[in-house]
Amino acid sequence: MSVSPWRFKLVTRANPSRALVLLAPVLAVALALVFGALMILALGKSPLQAFDVYFAQPLADPFSLAEIVVKASPLVMIALGLAFCYRANLWNIGAEGQFVIGGTLGGGIAVATHGMTHMTFWILPTMLVVGMVGGALYALIPAVLKVTLGVSEILVSLMLVYVAQLNLDYLVRGPWRDPKGFNFPVTAGFDTAATLPPLWPGGAVHSGVAITVLLVIIMAVVLARTRFGFAVRTAGLAPRAAGFAGFEHRRLTLALFALSGGLAGLAGVVEVSGVINQLQPSISPGYGFAAIIVAFLGRLSPVGILVAGLVLALTYIGGEAAQIAMKLPLDLTTAFQGVVLMCVLAADVLTHYRLTIARRAS
Amino acid sequence: MSSVFFQAVAATIIASSIPLILAAIGELVAERSGMLNLGVEGMMLMGAVCGFIGAYFSGSTLIGALCGVAAGMAMAALYGLLTIGFAVNQVAAGLALTIFGQGLSGLVGAHFVGLKRDGAPHLHLPWLSDLPYIGHMLFGEDGFAYVAVGLVAGVAWFLRYSRAGLDLRAVGDNPASAHALGMPVGGIRLKAVLFGGACAGLSGAYLTLAYTPFWSPGLSAGRGWIALALVVFASWKPWRVVLGALLFGGATILQLQAQALGIRLPSQMLSALPYVVTILALILLNLRRNRGSLTPAALGLPFVADT
Numbered sequence: 001m002s003v004s005p006w007r008f009k010l011v012t013r014a015n016p017s018r019a020l021v022l023l024a025p026v027l028a029v030a031l032a033l034v035f036g037a038l039m040i041l042a043l044g045k046s047p048l049q050a051f052d053v054y055f056a057q058p059l060a061d062p063f064s065l066a067e068i069v070v071k072a073s074p075l076v077m078i079a080l081g082l083a084f085c086y087r088a089n090l091w092n093i094g095a096e097g098q099f100v101i102g103g104t105l106g107g108g109i110a111v112a113t114h115g116m117t118h119m120t121f122w123i124l125p126t127m128l129v130v131g132m133v134g135g136a137l138y139a140l141i142p143a144v145l146k147v148t149l150g151v152s153e154i155l156v157s158l159m160l161v162y163v164a165q166l167n168l169d170y171l172v173r174g175p176w177r178d179p180k181g182f183n184f185p186v187t188a189g190f191d192t193a194a195t196l197p198p199l200w201p202g203g204a205v206h207s208g209v210a211i212t213v214l215l216v217i218i219m220a221v222v223l224a225r226t227r228f229g230f231a232v233r234t235a236g237l238a239p240r241a242a243g244f245a246g247f248e249h250r251r252l253t254l255a256l257f258a259l260s261g262g263l264a265g266l267a268g269v270v271e272v273s274g275v276i277n278q279l280q281p282s283i284s285p286g287y288g289f290a291a292i293i294v295a296f297l298g299r300l301s302p303v304g305i306l307v308a309g310l311v312l313a314l315t316y317i318g319g320e321a322a323q324i325a326m327k328l329p330l331d332l333t334t335a336f337q338g339v340v341l342m343c344v345l346a347a348d349v350l351t352h353y354r355l356t357i358a359r360r361a362s
Numbered sequence: 363m364s365s366v367f368f369q370a371v372a373a374t375i376i377a378s379s380i381p382l383i384l385a386a387i388g389e390l391v392a393e394r395s396g397m398l399n400l401g402v403e404g405m406m407l408m409g410a411v412c413g414f415i416g417a418y419f420s421g422s423t424l425i426g427a428l429c430g431v432a433a434g435m436a437m438a439a440l441y442g443l444l445t446i447g448f449a450v451n452q453v454a455a456g457l458a459l460t461i462f463g464q465g466l467s468g469l470v471g472a473h474f475v476g477l478k479r480d481g482a483p484h485l486h487l488p489w490l491s492d493l494p495y496i497g498h499m500l501f502g503e504d505g506f507a508y509v510a511v512g513l514v515a516g517v518a519w520f521l522r523y524s525r526a527g528l529d530l531r532a533v534g535d536n537p538a539s540a541h542a543l544g545m546p547v548g549g550i551r552l553k554a555v556l557f558g559g560a561c562a563g564l565s566g567a568y569l570t571l572a573y574t575p576f577w578s579p580g581l582s583a584g585r586g587w588i589a590l591a592l593v594v595f596a597s598w599k600p601w602r603v604v605l606g607a608l609l610f611g612g613a614t615i616l617q618l619q620a621q622a623l624g625i626r627l628p629s630q631m632l633s634a635l636p637y638v639v640t641i642l643a644l645i646l647l648n649l650r651r652n653r654g655s656l657t658p659a660a661l662g663l664p665f666v667a668d669t
Contacts, residue, residue, distance in 0.1 A: 010449055010666050043469070091453050145641075149648040154400065154453065155591045156644065159637040162584055170630035292457055331468030331579070338404075338462025342444060345455055349448040353666070 010353040020351045025297055025304075028347035029311070032340040039335060045326055053325050054318030064321075066204040068313045070275060073212045074099070074284075076309035077267040078291035080219045081260030083300040088235035090256055094142065094157030095264040096288025097164035098135040102265025103272040104168045106131030107279040110194035110272075111176050111187045120193035127194060127269055135265015136258040138164065143257030147250040153257070161288070169281045176279065187279040196274035206274035213306075215263070220302040232256070264288060285316070286334070293341040296348075312337065371619060376507065377573060379604075379611030381406075381565040381582075383510045385589035386596070386603045387517055388561020393593055394521060395554035396534040398662040400456025401441050402562050403586025404463020408433040409566025411471035414577040417570075418479055423505075427567045434563020435556050437463060442552045449664045460586070468579045478576050506568045511604070513561065518600035530554055534658035537665040547665050562586065584637065591640045595647055598656040606643070613639040 037047035058064035078095045085092045106127040113123050142156035169185075178188040196206045223229040231247035247255075272283055294312050298305030319333030349355075385402055392399050399405075412433035417426025437459060444455040521527040530550055532540045537547045565585075570577050588610055596602035617632040625632075 012666065039469070086454075093453075093457060145645060145648075149645060151641075151644045151648050152591075152594060155587065155594065156641050158587050159584075159591070159641050162637045163634045166630040166634045170628050173630075174628060289457075289461060292454075293461070296454060329469060329472050331465045331472070333465070335462055335465025335469055338458050338460075338465055341458035341461060342440070342455070345450040345458060346444055346448045349450060353449065 009356050010349065011356050013352060013354055021299065024347040024351050025299060025308075025344060027350075028297075028343035029340065031347070032336065032343040035339045035343070036336045039332060039339075040328070043328065043332070045328060050322055050326060050328060053322045055314060058314060058317045058321060063204065064317055067317050068310060069205055069209055071316050072309040072313035073209045074267040074271050074287045075291050075294045075312055076305055077212050077215060077270070078260075078264045078288060079294035079298060079305045079309060080215055080302055081256075081263035082291055082295040083298065083302070083305060084219070084223070084232050085256045085260045086236075086295060087232050087300050088252060088256055090253055091154045092139060092142070092157050092257055092260050093154055093292065094139070094159075094161045094288070095260065095291055096284060096286065097157070097161035098138050098261040098264035099268035099271075099284055099288045100161075100164040100168055101138045102131035102135035102268030103283045104164070104171065104268075104279065105134035105265075106269030107187065107190075107272045107283075108171075108176070110190040111279065113194065114188050114191060116191070116193070120191070123191075123193045124196065124273065127273055128266060131269025132262045132266040135268060136262035138265070139257040139261020140254065143254050147253050165282070168279065168283065172279050172281055178278075185281050190273060190277045194273055195277055196270065206270075208270035208274040211266075211270065216302050216306050223302060228255075264291075290316075290337060293337055293344075296341060297344050312340075315340075371615060374618070375608060375611045375615050377611075378614045379607035380507055380510050381568050381573065381585055382589050382592055382607040382610055383514065383604055384506070384565035384568060385562045385586060386592040386607065387510070387513050387600060388558035388565075389589055390593045390596065390598060390600060390603060391517055391521075391530070391561075392554045392558035393661055394534045394598060394656075394658055395530045395551045396537060396658050396660040396663065396665070397445065397551050397555050397558075398452045398456065399438070399441055399459070399555060399558055400453060400590065401437065401459025401463065401586075402558075402589050403582055403584065404460035404467075405434045405437040405559050405562035406566035406569070406582045406586045406589075407463045407467035407580070408437050408470075409563030410570045410581060411467040411474070411566075411577055413563070413567025414471070414479075414570035415474060417567075418474065418477065423571050426571050427506075427564060430563040430567025430571075431560045432563065434559040434561070434566065436559075438555050438559020438562075439552075441559075442555045445664065446548045446552055446555075449666050452662050452664065464580065471577050471579065474577050475579070476576070504572045506564075506572055509564070514600050514604055521600065531658075534660055537660050537663075541665070541667050547667070551665075562589075565589070588636060588640055591644060595640075595643050597647070598658065609643070610636060610639065 033051070037051075040047045040050045058068060078099060082092060082095055109123060109127045109130060113120070116123070138160065139157070141160060142151070142153040145151040145156055146153040172187055173185040176187045178184070178186055181188070196208050199205045199207050199209060223232065228247065231252055235247070235249065235252055267287065268283065271287075272279060276283055290312055294305055294308045297311065298308035315333050315336060319328075319330055322328040322332070323330055385406055389399060389402055409430035413426045413430030416429025417423055420426065441455055441459050444450040444458075445452050521531060529540070529545055533545060533547050533550045541547045566582060569581060569585075574581065592603055592606045592610065595606045613636045617635050620627065620632050
């Protein structure tokens with residue numbers, strides 16, 4: 001087939017190059033920007049103007065900065081749990097569904113207690129706990145099926161995304177619809193007792209962001225310093241070694257799905273009580289899927305995920321601005337996010353393999 | 363039940379199973395070579411939008427279908443570059459392909475939303491199509507149905523009896539041994555992936571050229587994922603894909619016919635049916651302990667020849 005006398009070969013590196021571990025994601029984003037520019041050119045717009053609207057302007061505007069932080073919060077929270085799963089070679093790709101279930105169950109408490117005036121201090125903490133537990137239980141469905149019957153966790157977790165979305169759609173159009181809502185498919189607005197307060201009085205950033213930052217620190221410590229973290233780090237590379245650390249693979253599977261589902265559920269309830277303040281047919285612009293990109297862009301490490309979450313949030317905010325200012329469709333953002341993930345994955349190969357050019361044997 | 367109603371239901375079941383058969387048979391070949399491509403949904407969407415555009419401008423369903431095939435193959439080539447060229451994790455690369463395809467198909471098709479064209483003509487085979495009861499049902503389909511059945515038969519023969527099919531299975535079960543025997547592991551896997559992309563693209567084109575007469579963003583509605591489940595359900599055996607697809611097609615149609623049958627359930631619950639059925643089917647299949655399943659031993663594992 002190929003007649004070139006030279007061929008490219010991948011040679012496994014004994015140790016991943018340290019410099020490249022940090023450099024690869026930067027290279028990947030740069031490469032993705034080149035492809036992004038080509039897509040914008042193909043749409044007949046100026047890439048420079050688009051980059052200005054997409055990336056430069058949001059970073060220069062304090063209001064947009066607050067929005068970026070608010071958008072990054074769910075992405076980071078979900079990606080933290082997914083990174084633990086992916087490190088152990090467990091593929092929970094249904095975080096979107098766990099997010100929706102968490103938001104639905106937590107929001108359900110806000111709907112049920114609507115109009116309560118006495119003893120309301122318990123509502124918000126209960127919402128957060130119920131959202132988290134709901135997300136964890138929902139993620140345990142594919143996990144239990146995997147460890148007991150060997151059913152593919154990839155397919156089951158993904159199918160459950162559609163089920164969760166349709167369930168929420170049914171509730172807000174049916175039993176939970178606000179009777180005073182002029183027939184709009186939304187629940188009543190949440191009371192103050194069911195709303196996450198802003199981080200500081202009058203601020204545009206809700207206090208869920210603080211939970212996210214706290215979780216980044218906790219997860220970083222757990223991953224680096226605990227026996228559980230050791231089991232997670234080794235499970236993907238050497239499952240038997242993780243077993244020696246006291247974590248049998250089935251138990252680890254259940255624990256990691258519960259963890260990632262719980263974080264996705266918590267992100268969901270934080271989103272409805274901190275940002276949307278009611279339930280509506282759709283409560284996520286695809287956070288659960290974008291978080292997969294965040295997890296890989298952040299190299300499956302908690303601190304990296306924090307940075308990657310901010311980068312991805314910037315594409316959302318920039319995408320909205322570009323839609324208004326330049327009439328660039330929102331699908332461009334999705335396509336660009338896909339390109340970013342591909343470039344990140346491709347760049348990753350440089351850290352694990354050395355690219356060599358060898359002369360073909362004649 | 364009147365025979366007219368029965369025939370109408372049967373025809374719609376067949377119609378909704380065709381895209382599943384097409385996408386699943388392609389993915390089956392890719393998986394038998396060891397490549398787990400989760401990008402089926404993205405390849406289908408690109409096939410759907412490019413198929414529609416091609417047919418819209420040329421006025422020909424055939425050219426539209428070919429455009430769909432080409433788009434699916436282009437997407438598959440991207441996946442092949444990542445997973446075979448760069449040894450990227452297959453699950454992650456497939457997800458990236460789906461996300462990319464969702465966005466790109468929306469971009470490409472933005473100006474074509476709301477446009478309509480006539481669906482693919484149903485073929486009328488003399489004599490056969492006029493048979494009572496089954497004639498219209500079995501022999502009155504559009505061209506895609508015959509292509510789908512032909513592909514399944516071809517793949518079944520190819521995998522079982524051809525030399526290239528044997529090589530492909532060897533690569534999927536033990537790439538290291540296949541490589542040691544001098545087989546081009548990467549080349550064989552790339553061809554299998556491209557075939558999967560072509561089938562997914564054709565499946566997408568079917569959706570916009572025959573199933574519905576228009577393009578709308580995200581119109582595959584998870585069919586790519588159901589096709590992936592179908593391959594597992596079929597235990598990687600070609601003819602079982604047809605059986606499974608008819609079952610899933612039935613679940614889809616039950617949702618559409620529920621009102622006519624007097625079933626009073628929320629529409630969302632009926633819409634969730636195909637996904638729930640998929641999960642139940644996977645559970646039932648695994649309860650039987652995978653007896654006789656042909657799961658490729660090296661499915662999803664990257665192969666880098668170090669020597």
